[in-house]
Amino acid sequence: MGATLRALRALLLLAGFYLLGILLLAALAGVDYLLYLHAPTSLALKLFLVSGLLAIPLVRGLLMLRTPPEEELTGLTVTQADEPELWRTVRELADEVGTRAPSRVVLTADVNAAVAEDARLLGLLPGTRRLYLGVPLMQGLTESQLRAVLAHELGHYSNADTRLAAITVRGRAQVLRTIEQFEERARRTAAREEARQEKKNAKATAKGKEAREVDAGHSGITYRAMARIYTAYARFYFRATLAGSRRQEYAADAAAARIAGRDATASALREIPVLDAAFGFYTQSYATLGSNAELLPPRGEVLGGFGRMLSARQLELAGLRTGLPTEPSSRYDSHPPIADRVRRVESLAPDGRAEEGRGAALSLLTDPERTLTALEDTVLTDAVRGFRRARDWQELLDGSMAEGLASxxxxxxxxxxxxxxxxxxxxxxxxxxxxxxxxxxxxxxxxxxxxxxxxxxxxxxxxxxxxxxxxxxxxxxxxxxxxxxxxxxxxxxxxxxxxxxxxxxxxxxxxxxxxxxxxxxxxxxxxxxxxxxxx
Amino acid sequence: MIILWIVLAVIGVPLLLIGLYFAKAIVQGAAEGWREGSEESTEYELPAEAAALGLLPPERQNTDTAAPVPADLAAAVAAAKAGDWQPAAALFDETASVRDWERRTSHCEALADVAAEDDTWLLAWEAARVDDPGAALVRARSTVFLAWNIRGGKRAQYTTGEQFEGFHRVLAQSREEHARAAALAVEGDPSPYVGEIWTALGLGYPNSEMDRLWKELTDRAPHHYEAHFSALQYWCKKWRGSERLARDFAARAAEQAPLGSLMTAFPLIAHFEHDESDSAEADRTPEMRSLVDAALTDVAAADPAHPRLAEVRHLLAFYLCLQDRDEAAVEQFRLVDGYVNALPWRYRGDKAAEFCRMRDLSLANAAAAN
Structure with a gap:
């Protein structure tokens, strides 16, 4: 099966996701028509009523497919005037990949890099493209490693494989968001129902009656049934297109290796899980250390400390880098296990570019310290921003230890x-x-x-x-x-x-x-x- | 009307057949269960030959020891349980002064078992006589037993992390306590090293470390029975060695030993620990017969008061029976009857039943031969 055929099949399956409800409705209408032709009127009338009832959740399901536009991740939008060097790099990479450069760059406070697009018409038409770039990622990667990561992300939108590839990527993202939306809504409905029952129980207990078990079991059952049908189809769709999307991941890796160098790409792949774990540890053990004592690190240090911790713990991190995850991170994840991807990239012919761009990726920012501070101001919630700032990390430690031990x-x-x-x-x-x-x-x-x-x-x-x-x-x-x-x-x-x-x-x-x-x-x-x- | 009958027949006949089949299966099952139940209820009956020799049925066999407990030790154990440490201390003073290391370690094992459960008396002893070598010895050995009590006797998968953690922590402590016991021991006493072998086995000392320990031990007592028994366990495949290492160790011990030291038991134990065959063929080879012969001579020459003599007789009885040397087997069975906590019965589910089964087999065969 050629690349184009494969993409076409993925596209058809994607169409199926949106047509599912309509097909079911059509089938129902067909049955009704047959009844009208052949069954005695009295029976047919009753069955019309039943089919009408069945149609309600189907129509609701169709309405569920309208997802609201994706919420933007909290972050610091930087213009070309703010960060000329970063923008230049991104433009250059998009050029080399052969795709449109994003029109916005948003710095975020997590270990992540993603190119997102507000696709229109269920993912069929392109829309505004945004680059989300986690500053902790920049703190941990070298310049060429960051280039590899960005090249990979942009590579998903390149038309090198086939023109349809970009469409399937958008389609996938859209379906994934839709079912996430379902799950989210189901959770909210259940939570509402539980809250309602809790309130009722509280009243009952106040009146001296026995409280009943809280159970959100039956609320919104038609809704959940529809969600289940769509989720099942989505899972089928993901599984059917998995081989294709894995191929796209490998292709994006290959593009990254071509543009940023083989060694930088492989080492970036190794580095990301390590940085992810390290950032989680940093957040828990350093950045939020004072949260019980309502203390914040000095301004700019909430994220700034991460870089310091990374350099102090080099030896420990080196140990983590040798073991690579061999399992995909979730069943919807289109990424093959990291171990596989690293092996593939490392088996490419050496390109003699190991020494390129070894400086810290953070230096792509005009004034890293100022940016870290500005980002920190954006991502902290109002409640947290009200905490007292410690003079330095030592004071933060003393304060939180005193609080922790006393309580x-x-x-x-x-x-x-x-x-x-x-x-x-x-x-x-x-x-x-x-x-x-x-x-x-x-x-x-x-x-x-x-x-x-x-x-x-x-x-x-x-x-x-x-x-x-x-x-x-x-x-x-x-x-x-x-x-x-x-x-x-x-x-x-x-x-x-x-x-x-x-x-x-x-x-x-x-x-x-x-x-x-x-x-x-x-x-x-x-x-x-x-x-x-x-x- | 005819059609109805045909339809009924088509549905009814198979149903009837299935019903009959199930009924048959149920009746059969019930009958089998009944027969089995009646079999189980048949009681052990002491054969006339056994009764004539004054041998005991399984329910009257003592399953806690391999031989009668000497009166002085029994008294010391009873006193310790009641909180009195003096008789125990006196026993240890005595074995140290007459330099009887076999009895000393045997006493230590019995009293440490008590102290692993409750060490009130031992604490009192330690408080009354600071740095007493006997108390230090019992302390270290009891800590090893304590570790195993914490771990429990279940397989690894049914043992919790907390139990394993406690096991290792307490065993590590026993290592220090054995070192202390060795520092306090009277000149030439190997007892602390004998106890440390069990620490080595549990913690998995490397072989090199075990050899170092073994040198300290054999410099003081070259033919100590319990030391060899413990070390052989360490060298077994199931612990920290291999079949070859265990057999070599046992053969070397038997070779170098003077007659009456009971060291000839170890090649038999090494064989027993690693024999996985289902038939008795491996136990009847000429080599095995000569090993048994050597052990018989050794036993005959041993001090009748040797605390481990009975254990070797149990083992001999087992192999003599397997080798169809029934008269000789009966002789050994007769000498140890009444106490069955010894190899090989100790590894079986019902020690007393297994002992009596093999004893009665030899008795019957011997009677038939005469």
Missing amino acids: SSTPLHLALGQYTKSAPTLPALIQLIDDGQLWQLARRLPLSEQAAASKGRAFREFVRPTLHESLATMALAELNARSLVRWEFSWERSAVPHLAPAPDGTTPDLDAVIAPALADHPDTGPLRALLTPSA
């Missing part, structure tokens, strides 16, 4: 509260250990089946890790409250607590102080000494 609630806190029916404080716990009640208290910890069934020494060993961890947290909270801990901020590893030196000048080791307190012959002396260094 910490370990399993031991809960057990202690339950056991003593009073506030779970460290002095109370130490007293309890001295009285030899620790193991009775430990019975109140959340226990696994095996731990709960164990006795004596085995039980003590089962609970010791939880006790140790919880007690360490309690002790740190106490020390932090008395300013006896200093937190060391690091881009390379997690924050390390440094305890204030003992009167004799040695630095105490928290684990070495806690272990004796939880030993079979408990000794809380060192822990007490640590908490009252003056004594």
Whole structure:
């Protein structure tokens, strides 16, 4: 099957998606017509009524296909005057790929690059083209790697394969958006129904009646049935065109390798999953570290810190790069597994361009720092923007540690509260250990089946890790409250607590102080000494 | 009318046939179940030959030990369970002064088992006599048992991450405790190293590390039975070695040993651990017969009070029976009857039943031959 034939088939299948409802309606009408011709009038009238009822969800389904225009991703739109170098690169790449350059460039705050188009007429006609470019991606890639990524994205719209290829890409995107829309709407309907039932239950309980189980089971059943028909068809369509779209991915990779160089393309493919994971980690462990304490990193650092973390953790990242995902990311994903794509690109003949464009991709921006700050202002929600800005990362760490420790609630806190029916404080716990009640208290910890069934020494060993961890947290909270801990901020590893030196000048080791307190012959002396260094 | 009958016949006859078929199957199944049930209910009946020799039926066999527990050890275990550490401490003092390492490790195993469940008495002992070599030894060995109690006896897939984590953490602790026990041990005592073999087996010490440990041990006691038994387990294919390594180890031990040291048991155990055949052919080869002969001579020359003598007799009884040397087998069975927690019965689901089954087989054959 030639490329054109394949594209034609994909196009027909795509048409089927939109014609599905109409075909079903037509079939229904045909049945009615036959009834009108052959069945006795009384029976036919009843069946007309039934077919009318059946037609309602079909018509609703047809209406569902009208998707609202795609919402723009939040980001910072940059004009040619803002970022001449970036625009020049994008234009040049579009030229080399042989497609129209995007008319807008939007910088985003995620590890992503995408070319999107407001296609008209169900994806058949071209529309405004936008380039979404994640700044974290630029922080992690070299210039030539970024060129490879952009060339790949633009490559999807090239007509090198066949004129129809671009149409199928748009069609695919449109179908995908449509079914996502279905799922979204179904979720909202279910949520509404649940909220309604919750309210009813609340009223019932207020009146002293028994509340009923909340179940959104039957709401919008016709709607969901239609959505299911379309989703099933879409899945069929994706599967039928999968080979073709995979081919297009490989072709886009090949185009990228031709334009940006083989090595840059392969290494960019390797790099993206790593950057994705690293950015997720960064967001959780650094950027939003202060969210509970309502603290924000210094202005420009919310995204700026990512680059710093990347360079500090080079060694760790190198380890991640060697393992490549071998599974596609989702069942709708047209991308073949990254491992496959890398293998294909790396098997191309060497082109001697390994040394090209090794500078950071971020330097394509006129003033990276200014852009990072501007982007940060765009993407932060109003609520978050109201947080206090920390002076530096160290202050952010100190603030969030203080907040986290002060409000910490370990399993031991809960057990202690339950056991003593009073506030779970460290002095109370130490007293309890001295009285030899620790193991009775430990019975109140959340226990696994095996731990709960164990006795004596085995039980003590089962609970010791939880006790140790919880007690360490309690002790740190106490020390932090008395300013006896200093937190060391690091881009390379997690924050390390440094305890204030003992009167004799040695630095105490928290684990070495806690272990004796939880030993079979408990000794809380060192822990007490640590908490009252003056004594 | 005729047509109706034909239609009824076409539908009815197959239905009737199917019904009959099911009825037959149900009746058959019920009959089988009934017969099986009646078979199960037949009780074990002690053969006249066994009764004449004063041998016991399965339900009267002790399944906890391989031989009667010496009175002094039984007393120490009972005292420990009651929280009194003194009799246990006295036992360890005694074995150290007479340098009886076989009894010392045997005592250690029994008392560590108690301490793995509840170590109140051991804590009291440690508090009363700081750095006592015996207490250190029991502490280390009991930690190994504790690790296995935490892990549980199930296969890896039914064992939780928490159990594995606890197992490794506690075993690692036992390594330190064994080192401490070795530092505190009286000159020439191999006992801490014997216990450490089980740490090595659980943690998977590399072979090189095991050889280092083995050198420390054999420098102190070259022909210690429990040491060899434990090390052979380490060298088995199922643990950290291979069939070849295990057989070589056992053969070397038997070769170099003086008569009466019971080292001749190990080639038999190595064979037993790696024999996967269904028939008894592999157990009847001339090589196996001569291994059994060597063990018989060894047993005859051994100290009758050797704490492990009964274990070797159990093994001999098993192989003599398999080799159709029934009279000799009966002799060994008779000497160990009443206690069945030994190889090979220990690996079977019902130790006592398996022991009695083979014993009765030999008894019947021996009687028939006479």
